[in-house]
Amino acid sequence: MTARYAITAYLFLLPAFAFFALMYYGPILNILSNSFHTGPQADVFAGLDNFLRAFADPAVHNSFAVTLIFGAGTTLGAIVLGLALALLVDKPLTGRVIYRAALLVPYLTSVAIVGLLWRNILDPQLGILNRLLDTLGLPTQTWLTTQPLVTIIAVTLWMNVGYTMVLFLAGLQGIPDMYHEAATIDGANASQRFWRITLPLLAPTTVFVSVMSVISGLQAFAQAYIITGGGPAAETDLYIFHVFNVAFSSRDFGYASALSFLLLLVIIVFTVLQLRAGRRGEVSY
Amino acid sequence: MAAQPTRRQLLRWGGATGAAGLTGSLAAGCGAGAPEQPDGSGGSGDTFTVYWNAGHGYPAYEEVLTEFGEANDLAMNFQKYQWPDLRTRLLSDFASGNAPDLVEDASWAQEFAISGDALSLQPYIDADGADMGYPDDWQETTLDRVSYEGETYGIQLHLTCVLPFYNKTMFDAAGMDFPETWDDLLAAAQELTTDSVHGIALNQDHSYAWSWLLQNGVQFYDPDSHELLTPRDKAIEALQFQADLVHKHGVAPVPTPGTDYSGPQKLFSAERAAIILTGPWDLMPIDESSPDLDMGIAPALRNVEQACVQAGSSMFIPAQSPHPDLAWELIKTITSLELEQRVTEETGMLMPRKSWAESEAVQSDERLTAFADAFGYARDYSTQLRLTGKSGEISELFKTLYQDVVINNTPAEDAVATFVSAGEQVLAG
Amino acid sequence: MTPASRIACYVVLTIAALITVVPLLYMLSLSLQTEAETMSADPVLWPEALQWGNYAELFERAPFGHFIANSLIVAGGITLAHLIFDPLVGYVFAKFRFPLKNTLFLMLLMTLMVPLFVRMIPLYTMMSNIGWINTHQGLIVPFLMDAFGIFLMRQFIQPIPDDLIQAARIDGASELRIYAQVILPQVKPALAVLGLFTFVFQWNEFLWPLIATTTEEMRTIPVGLTLFNQEYFTLWHLTAAGSVLLFLPTAAIFLLTQRYFVRGITLSGIK
Numbered sequence: 001m002t003a004r005y006a007i008t009a010y011l012f013l014l015p016a017f018a019f020f021a022l023m024y025y026g027p028i029l030n031i032l033s034n035s036f037h038t039g040p041q042a043d044v045f046a047g048l049d050n051f052l053r054a055f056a057d058p059a060v061h062n063s064f065a066v067t068l069i070f071g072a073g074t075t076l077g078a079i080v081l082g083l084a085l086a087l088l089v090d091k092p093l094t095g096r097v098i099y100r101a102a103l104l105v106p107y108l109t110s111v112a113i114v115g116l117l118w119r120n121i122l123d124p125q126l127g128i129l130n131r132l133l134d135t136l137g138l139p140t141q142t143w144l145t146t147q148p149l150v151t152i153i154a155v156t157l158w159m160n161v162g163y164t165m166v167l168f169l170a171g172l173q174g175i176p177d178m179y180h181e182a183a184t185i186d187g188a189n190a191s192q193r194f195w196r197i198t199l200p201l202l203a204p205t206t207v208f209v210s211v212m213s214v215i216s217g218l219q220a221f222a223q224a225y226i227i228t229g230g231g232p233a234a235e236t237d238l239y240i241f242h243v244f245n246v247a248f249s250s251r252d253f254g255y256a257s258a259l260s261f262l263l264l265l266v267i268i269v270f271t272v273l274q275l276r277a278g279r280r281g282e283v284s285y
Numbered sequence: 286m287a288a289q290p291t292r293r294q295l296l297r298w299g300g301a302t303g304a305a306g307l308t309g310s311l312a313a314g315c316g317a318g319a320p321e322q323p324d325g326s327g328g329s330g331d332t333f334t335v336y337w338n339a340g341h342g343y344p345a346y347e348e349v350l351t352e353f354g355e356a357n358d359l360a361m362n363f364q365k366y367q368w369p370d371l372r373t374r375l376l377s378d379f380a381s382g383n384a385p386d387l388v389e390d391a392s393w394a395q396e397f398a399i400s401g402d403a404l405s406l407q408p409y410i411d412a413d414g415a416d417m418g419y420p421d422d423w424q425e426t427t428l429d430r431v432s433y434e435g436e437t438y439g440i441q442l443h444l445t446c447v448l449p450f451y452n453k454t455m456f457d458a459a460g461m462d463f464p465e466t467w468d469d470l471l472a473a474a475q476e477l478t479t480d481s482v483h484g485i486a487l488n489q490d491h492s493y494a495w496s497w498l499l500q501n502g503v504q505f506y507d508p509d510s511h512e513l514l515t516p517r518d519k520a521i522e523a524l525q526f527q528a529d530l531v532h533k534h535g536v537a538p539v540p541t542p543g544t545d546y547s548g549p550q551k552l553f554s555a556e557r558a559a560i561i562l563t564g565p566w567d568l569m570p571i572d573e574s575s576p577d578l579d580m581g582i583a584p585a586l587r588n589v590e591q592a593c594v595q596a597g598s599s600m601f602i603p604a605q606s607p608h609p610d611l612a613w614e615l616i617k618t619i620t621s622l623e624l625e626q627r628v629t630e631e632t633g634m635l636m637p638r639k640s641w642a643e644s645e646a647v648q649s650d651e652r653l654t655a656f657a658d659a660f661g662y663a664r665d666y667s668t669q670l671r672l673t674g675k676s677g678e679i680s681e682l683f684k685t686l687y688q689d690v691v692i693n694n695t696p697a698e699d700a701v702a703t704f705v706s707a708g709e710q711v712l713a714g
Numbered sequence: 715m716t717p718a719s720r721i722a723c724y725v726v727l728t729i730a731a732l733i734t735v736v737p738l739l740y741m742l743s744l745s746l747q748t749e750a751e752t753m754s755a756d757p758v759l760w761p762e763a764l765q766w767g768n769y770a771e772l773f774e775r776a777p778f779g780h781f782i783a784n785s786l787i788v789a790g791g792i793t794l795a796h797l798i799f800d801p802l803v804g805y806v807f808a809k810f811r812f813p814l815k816n817t818l819f820l821m822l823l824m825t826l827m828v829p830l831f832v833r834m835i836p837l838y839t840m841m842s843n844i845g846w847i848n849t850h851q852g853l854i855v856p857f858l859m860d861a862f863g864i865f866l867m868r869q870f871i872q873p874i875p876d877d878l879i880q881a882a883r884i885d886g887a888s889e890l891r892i893y894a895q896v897i898l899p900q901v902k903p904a905l906a907v908l909g910l911f912t913f914v915f916q917w918n919e920f921l922w923p924l925i926a927t928t929t930e931e932m933r934t935i936p937v938g939l940t941l942f943n944q945e946y947f948t949l950w951h952l953t954a955a956g957s958v959l960l961f962l963p964t965a966a967i968f969l970l971t972q973r974y975f976v977r978g979i980t981l982s983g984i985k
Contacts (some may be wrong), residue, residue, distance in 0.1 A: 006812035008889055013818070016803045016859060021855050024825040026840075027833035040400040053714065057556070058707065059681075085730060088723050097972055101965075102731035105738055108964035110936055113957040115947065117741055120757075123541050125810050126551050128740060128757040145692055158734065163911070167866075170903035174873055204869040211823070212862065231489070231542030233689035233715060242831050247831065248373050250677030251378065251396075260709050260832045261982030267827040272820065334928070338943030362929055367940050370924055373831075377925050380837035547753075547947045554756030570947055574753040 002075045005277065042253040050258035059234065059242065060259065067239040068148060071217035073153040076158070078213050079206065081157060082164025087194075090172045096153035100169070102164035111159065115226030118155045144228065152223040164209050172198070172206030206279030214270050218263065239263055299412045305308075333359040333608055334385040338598060339367055339441070341384065342387065347627045353615055359608075384605035387612040392577065394431040394439030394601045396669040407436040409613045417617050418638065427637045430665040431599055431671070439599040440616055444637035446656060446663035447496055448468065448592040448606040450571075453579040455482070455559045463583040465525060469502070470586055474536035477559040484536035486549035486558035487527060490689035491680075492594065494664045496562050498522040499592035500585065506670040506679075513679070513708045514701060519589065524690045525697035532694045542688055554578065564596055565635055565656060581589075582655035585662065597637065597664035629653070678711045738961075744954035745769070748752050752950035768955040771983075775952070778959075780931045783937035786963070788853045788923070788934060796912045798907065799859040800862055804867025809879060819868075821863045830921055836924055848928045857916060870904035871897060904920040906974035913967050919958070935960050 037044040054060050085103055089096050106114060121129050122144050129141040143151040175198065183193050199206075224230045224241035238262070247256035311677075319697040335350065342365045354361035359604050366374060372521025378384055379402050392395075397403035410419055420428050423441055431439035451463050455477055464470040487493065498505075498514075500521040507515045514520040530537040539547060550567040552558035561567075571578060574630035600619070602612045620623065625636040626646060635656050641647060662698040670676045686704040689695045740759075744752055745768055747761040753969075765799065772778045779785055837856055838847070846852035874897065882892045898905070923934040942952040 002749050005810055009806045009810035009812045012802060012806045016796040016799065016864075019858060020822065020825055022840075023837065024828075024833065027836035028824075028828055031828070031832055039776055046707060059685075066392075075953075085727075086725055086863060091723060093720070093723060093727075099727045100972070100975075102728075104968060106734050106967070108968060109738065109741075109957065110920075112918070112920060113935065113953075113960070115740070117737060118542055120543060121737060121740065123548070125538050125541060125557075127754055127759065128759065139535075140843055142539065143418075144543070145539055148542065152337060158737075161730075166907055169975060170870065170907045171905045174870060174901075182733050182982065201873070204872050206871040208866060210812075211865070212826075215823075217825050219827075221829065228542050229489075229544040229684075231684070231688045232692040233695075234685045243829075244831060245677075245681060246811070248369075248376055249786075250675075251376060251400075252678075253761075253835075257832065259827060264824070264827045267731065268820070268824065271823055273819075276640065282894055338945055339941050339943060341942075364928065364930070365941060366924075366946070367943055370940060373921075375927060377835050377838050380835045381842055383842060545948075550947075551753065551755035554753070557755060565849050566945060566947075570753050574755075 008022040031257045031260060035256055035261050036254070038252070038254040040251050040253075042257070050255045051262070053204060053255065054259055060238070062125060062234055063237040063239045063242040066237055067218055067220070067233065070153055070156075070220060070238060071214055073150075074156045074217040074220070075213040075227055076152070077211070078160050078164040080211055081161045082209065083168050083202075083206075085091065085161065085165040086168035086172060087198075091171055100162075100166070103165055106161075109159075111222040112226055114155065114159050115222055119227045129170040145232060148228055148232060151225060152236055155227065156217075156223060160213075167209050168202065168205055171202050172285045174205075177203045192226060205280060207274060209279075211274050213269055214274065215267055218267055218270075245273065296337050296714070299349065318661075328705065331359055332362050333357075334362040334364060334387075336371055336385045336388045337363060337365050338389050338391075339365040339632075341365075341598070342632075343423060343628055343632050345462060346625060349618055349624065350615075353356055353618065357611060358419055359611070362364065379605075380442060381602075384603035384607070386420060386606045386608050387551065387600060387602055387615055390439065391598055391673070392665070392667060393434050394599055395668070396674070396676065397601060398433035398438040399672070399674050400437075402459060402604055403438045404606060404609055405436045406440065406602065406613070410437055413613075413617065417620065418622075418640070422622075422638050422640050423605055424637050424639060424642075424660050426595055426660065426663055426665065427597075427599075430595075430668045431601075439601040441535065441597065441599045441637040442594070442620065443634055444597040444660060444663075445566070445635050446596060446659050447493060447562050447564050447661055449560055449562055449583045449653065450553060450567070451560045451581050451583060452553070452556060452558075453581045455556075456581070463581060465584075465587060465664050467497075467586060467588045471530070471536070472536065474530065474560065475534060477596045478536045481557060483538050483552065485557045485560040486552045487530065487537050487691060488544055488546060488549050488562065489547050489688070489692075490542035490590060491684040492596075494524065494527060494687045495594045496585065496592075497527055497588075499664055500590060501595065502589040502634050504669070505666050505683075506673060508669050511712065513705055513712075517701065517705075520702050521697045523588075524687070524701065528690045528697060539692055542692060543587075552590070563693055565633060565652075568633060582652060584655075585659060591662050593659055593663050595660075595665045597635070669711045673712060675711050675714075679708050682707050682711070717930075723905065739843070741954050741957055746949050749949065749951050753947075765951065766841075767819055767840050768951045769959070772952060772955055772959070776930055777936055777937075778938065780967060781935045782959070784850070784853075784923075784932060785917060785934040787850050788894070789913050789963075791850070791854045791908055792857045792916045793913045795854070795858040796860070796863045797900045800863030800908060801867040801901070801905065802893065803859070803864045803870070805871050805893055807864065807868045808871035809874075809897075822864060824861075826861045834925055837922075843855055848972055851924060852926050856922065862915075863912060867901065867904060870901045871915075874900050884900065887921050902974045908969035910967055910971045914964050917964055944947055944968050 024176055035040045036046060036048070037102065038044050038049065072092040075095055089100050091104070093099075121127050124130060124145060133140050179197050179201070180193055183197055188196065205274050219240050220238050221240045221244060223234050224238040225244070228236040230237040243256050243259045246259065333354065336483055337346070342363070347363065350361045350363050353359070372393070374389065396406070404437070410553065414420065419440065424444060427444060428437075431437055431441065436576035449463065451627060456463060459476055461473055461476065464473045470485070475563040476484070498520060501519040502516070503520045504515050506513055531539055536550070547570065549558060549561040549571055550563060553561045554571050556575070578651070585591050600616055602609050602616075605614050621637075622638055622640055625638055625641050626644060628634050629636060629641070629646065635653065643659060647657055648651045667676055667680075670679060684702055686700050689700045690697050743758075743760050746764045746766070747758055748765055751761055760977050762983060768784040806817065841847050841852045841856075846855070878896055879892055889897070918936055919934070920936045925936045927933050927937065939956045939960070942949045942956065
């Protein structure tokens with residue numbers, strides 16, 4: 001490519017970056033300046049106080065740890081389950097459209113509704129799940145109290161597995177049949193074909209799913225806001241839920257901005273690492 | 286932004302025609318920040334915005350607002366939200382220099398007084414208080430919770446409190462009266478607990494813990510010593526007592542952490558709990574789902590003293606309200622005895638006026654009287670804490686403390702120590 | 715496929731589909747129960763009598779028709795904008811080489827790493843200064859394109875063989891024409907995914923419509939639904955009915971996009 005193409009590229013990018021500057025970078029800079037201020041209006045200069053406070057705040061440490069576990073669980077789960085289901089509904093089975101639709105149904109519902117619904121289903125005292133288990137003579141569950149973090153990870157996977165499945169499905173359909181045909185002629189069995197052809201050629205999709213899952217997993221909010229309220233005893237105090245409470249219940253926009261910024265840095269690091277790994281794994285035709 | 290000086294006289298009804306400065310943008314919904322009219326009256330087709338709790342959009346209020354709009358040539362915008370959404374919306378307004386005209390709030394008047402976002406109502410009260418009965422006709426316990434540095438920033442709209450509801454049929458069958466002390470309560474709960482019935486059900490929400498803490502004489506924040514949860518041993522005892530009901534004596538289910546308050550009520554309605562602590566908001570759901578349940582409402586228990594948790598919303602006028610004088614007129618209309626009685630008749634909501642509590646309609650209603658009689662010892666446990674400006678953070682820590690003790694069965698002594706050290710850091714910060 | 719492995723596939727898929735669908739059938743059941751049934755401590759699996767009136771009540775108690783219209787205008791408008799802008803920017807990042815490309819791409823992804831409520835207040839101030847609060851454009855413009863869509867398109871355009879583009883350039887096609895006639899037809903599944911997910915995101919968005927609307931008539935469905943909660947409890951029969959209605963358009967969009975999930979890459983033109 002020559003300089004001419006670079007100029008073309010910049011011309012195409014200009015309107016997009018103008019838009020992002022206005023709607024994102026401006027507000028983000030505003031937040032950066034907020035993070036050096038304190039008070040209900042975030043108008044009292046505080047230097048690095050908010051950042052120092054974050055490093056010493058046990059509640060922040062707790063919610064960061066909770067969020068890392070949540071992000072890891074939801075990302076790995078979404079990739080493994082989503083890919084497995086995509087491979088299944090990519091096969092020429094009768095009724096596969098119905099299966100695809102059924103698996104995607106939870107994702108089409110809003111996360112707020114999903115939260116309310118599961119809160120209603122899982123309640124140990126009043127939920128429909130325990131009523132069913134009881135009727136069937138099975139032992140009842142108290143997951144929301146005993147395994148709250150695992151429970152909201154599971155609910156999130158229930159909701160998102162169809163979404164990653166659809167992404168992988170679109171990725172699978174971008175792989176030309178001739179590669180598989182050639183490998184079959186060469187005598188490769190199904191599992192060899194999967195590991196040597198499908199998976200490497202799916203790399204762009206896998207990178208996308210993994211980067212996006214980490215970004216959204218570390219910023220998960222509704223699960224705590226709606227299902228658990230962050231409880232019991234802050235065991236599901238997801239980081240962004242914590243920041244939201246700092247901003248809107250304690251009205252400490254300066255501290256909330258600083259906390260958001262720290263998370264932004266963490267996510268950037270994770271994203272760069274994944275993109276690098278992805279670039280190594282990319283194959284060209 | 287500096288608050289606009291407000292006119293300290295009574296608004297003359299009718300004929301108020303200010304040249305509307307930014308009517309165009311008002312109609313577009315961003316009227317706040319517009320310079321207030323010299324006489325603060327507005328009118329002339331302005332939009333008048335009221336933020337209200339979605340659960341309180343009663344027909345009586347809708348009607349009053351419509352009439353008010355017609356009388357003052359205002360386009361009324363009655364915006365109803367859930368509490369958390371209302372607060373999110375309001376803080377966004379404040380941060381960007383907008384403000385509605387009048388707000389129903391959940392104990393925020395002091396906080397916004399400190400931050401300069403609420404208007405002092407003192408000049409209005411000085412002028413109109415005698416006519417409207419403020420403060421003389423309001424329950425004394427509703428005055429401090431809206432005051433800051435000797436001035437009033439909010440007016441109590443509704444008044445409720447948390448009392449024991451009990452299943453009369455179960456108590457009669459066991460030949461018991463409702464207990465008055467903690468010891469008797471524990472004995473009664475043990476007596477009534479069976480395979481299918483819990484003696485008592487505790488709420489997962491931490492505010493309900495304060496029934497017990499107040500009954501043990503505990504203060505959330507002592508302004509003199511600057512300490513949290515004093516006396517400390519009484520606080521530990523009250524928290525441990527609740528945890529023991531669940532874990533040691535097995536007379537209460539483990540509360541489910543979450544964002545829902547209705548768990549105990551549902552157990553009570555299904556006759557799976559003999560006693561719950563709740564307020565008048567649960568009367569309708571109980572009647573709706575179990576019309577045949579014979580229910581009693583008892584006076585609050587006592588340990589060191591008799592006390593219960595006060596609740597209920599108030600109203601305040603934002604400092605940047607485009608029409609503060611009109612907002613004040615509306616407050617007077619909404620808090621009139623006549624309208625209070627009408628809302629009670631329509632919805633069963635309880636009201637803060639003494640003359641409401643003494644009225645025939647209330648006195649002849651067993652349920653309303655049960656609450657009205659408790660107003661004297663109902664307390665807002667956060668009043669002093671809010672004046673520190675740190676109430677939000679401390680409440681979050683307390684929520685963790687309560688759940689740690691009652692759900693996770695962490696010894697109260699340890700959990701309180703953790704809470705106090707974290708809380709002291711916040712107060713010092 | 716052997717018959718045995720075919721049966722195994724069906725079994726696994728059926729179990730997975732039941733797990734995803736059954737809880738939502740419960741939502742449908744809730745939407746047809748009486749208020750008393752939804753409040754009962756012993757949850758009702760299926761109502762005694764189907765309460766279709768719950769759906770009518772939605773429209774009686776709130777301007778629900780307005781909510782639906784607003785949601786359609788906003789989510790539909792945003793989705794269209796995404797389908798126009800995202801693939802173009804994605805194409806540039808996938809197939810062009812230029813200085814600072816990786817830095818710019820990371821800056822683009824950065825826009826996804828700050829939650830909306832953190833930037834909400836500056837955005838609200840800006841919109842209120844230009845008088846766009848409580849307007850459809852105020853609900854649409856902040857979301858005209860996003861890094862999710864651009865990143866998605868970049869990943870799907872990348873595998874398209876460069877030879878295809880080179881061949882078109884040798885034939886003298888303009889860059890825009892290459893984009894429209896060579897690139898876009900190759901990524902139909904990705905475009906379908908982009909349209910579907912953008913619509914679902916925006917259709918269910920809550921926070922911005924909450925802040926950016928100031929009258930009931932301008933609310934979208936998710937914000938409008940909050941009117942059916944009381945101070946201390948949820949009116950489940952109405953909330954569930956609203957949720958079912960909320961779900962229907964997204965399901966329709968899914969069925970529309972289904973037909974584009976076909977093997978896309980044609981390798982014609984490569985020698």
